[in-house]
Amino acid sequence: MSREVIITDPADDRLGDYVALRESSLRRSLEAERGLFIAEGEKVIRRAVESGHAPRSFLLARRWLPGLADVLDRHLDVPVYVVTEELAERVTGFHVHRGALASMHRAVAPAPADLLDVPGRTPRSRIAVLEDLVDHANVGACFRSAAALGVDAVLVTPNCADPLYRRSIKVSMGSVFHVPWTRVDPWPAGARLLREAGYVVAGMTLGEGAITLDELAARNPPRLALVFGTEGHGLAASTDRLVDLRVTIPMMGGVDSLNVAAASAVAFYATR
Numbered sequence: 001m002s003r004e005v006i007i008t009d010p011a012d013d014r015l016g017d018y019v020a021l022r023e024s025s026l027r028r029s030l031e032a033e034r035g036l037f038i039a040e041g042e043k044v045i046r047r048a049v050e051s052g053h054a055p056r057s058f059l060l061a062r063r064w065l066p067g068l069a070d071v072l073d074r075h076l077d078v079p080v081y082v083v084t085e086e087l088a089e090r091v092t093g094f095h096v097h098r099g100a101l102a103s104m105h106r107a108v109a110p111a112p113a114d115l116l117d118v119p120g121r122t123p124r125s126r127i128a129v130l131e132d133l134v135d136h137a138n139v140g141a142c143f144r145s146a147a148a149l150g151v152d153a154v155l156v157t158p159n160c161a162d163p164l165y166r167r168s169i170k171v172s173m174g175s176v177f178h179v180p181w182t183r184v185d186p187w188p189a190g191a192r193l194l195r196e197a198g199y200v201v202a203g204m205t206l207g208e209g210a211i212t213l214d215e216l217a218a219r220n221p222p223r224l225a226l227v228f229g230t231e232g233h234g235l236a237a238s239t240d241r242l243v244d245l246r247v248t249i250p251m252m253g254g255v256d257s258l259n260v261a262a263a264s265a266v267a268f269y270a271t272r
C-alpha cells in the first residue's frame with residue numbers, strides 16, 4: 001500500500017475531482033471538462049471497474065481500505081487518497097455514508113448506429129429512448145429496469161440527465177455500467193436513424209390516438225424502440241409527430257400519469 005497518500009488539507013488540488021458533489025450544475029461542467037464520473041461505495045466501485053471503467057484515483061477513509069484491497073491491488077498505478085471522514089465531508093459537501101469514492105475515466109460514447117448494430121452480434125431488438133428526463137433518480141431507475149427486464153440498449157437525448165451522474169449510478173445499482181447506452185444527437189431527428197435500422201418507434205404517451213400497451217405487445221415487432229417523455233410535459237410535440245405508433249398504459253383511479261421510471265418498467269415487462 002505504498003501508493004497511499006494521506007491528505008489533511010481539504011483544499012489540496014489532488015482532491016479536485018471530488019469537490020462539491022451535491023452541486024449538480026458545477027459537477028456537470030467539471031465532469032465533462034475533466035472526462036470523469038464519480039463512483040460511490042464499495043459495490044458501485046467494484047461494478048465500475050469490473051465493467052471495464054478505468055479509475056483515475058480513489059478517495060477513502062482508512063477503515064475502507066481492507067474491503068477494497070483487491071481492487072486497489074489491481075490498479076497499482078492509481079493514487080489512493082486516504083482522508084478522515086470529516087475531511088471527505090468538507091470536500092464533497094456531504095457525509096459519505098459508504099465511505100469510499102472513486103473518480104473514474106469516462107469512456108468515449110459510441111455513435112448510436114454503432115451501438116445498435118455491433119458487427120458479429122445479434123442486432124439489439126429492443127431499446128429505450130429517454131427523452132429529456134431531468135431527474136437523475138428516474139434515469140437510474142429506468143436503467144435498473146432495463147437491465148432487469150432485458151432491454152438491449154438505451155439512448156438518451158441531448159438534454160437528458162446524465163446516466164453517469166452519482167445519483168443515477170446509485171439508483172441504477174450500477175446497471176448504467178452494464179446496459180449499453182449512448183446519447184443520440186440531434187433528437188428527434190435521430191428517430192429517423194432508428195426507422196432506417198428497422199425499429200418500430202413507439203412513443204409512450206397519454207395523448208390521443210394511442211394503442212394500448214397490450215396491443216403493442218400482441219403486435220410484437222421484431223425491432224422496437226420505446227420512447228419515454230420528460231417528467232413535466234411528456235413527449236415533445238416534434239417527437240410525437242415522428243413516432244410510428246403512440247402507446248398508452250391504461251390507468252385507473254383518476255391518476256394523471258405514471259412516474260416515467262414506473263412506466264418504463266411496465267412497458268419493458270409487457271414487451272419482453
Ligand SMILES: C[S@@+](CC[C@H](N)C(=O)[O-])C[C@H]1O[C@@H](n2cnc3c(N)ncnc32)[C@H](O)[C@@H]1O
Pocket residue numbers: 203204205206207227228229230231232233234235247248249250251257258259260261263
Ligand atoms: C410523468 S409522465 C409525463 C406526464 C405528462 N403530463 C404527459 O401528459 O405526458 C413522463 C413520461 O412517462 C410515460 N408515461 C407515464 N404514464 C404513462 C402511461 N399511462 N402510458 C404511457 N406512458 C406513460 C410517458 O412516456 C411520459 O412522457
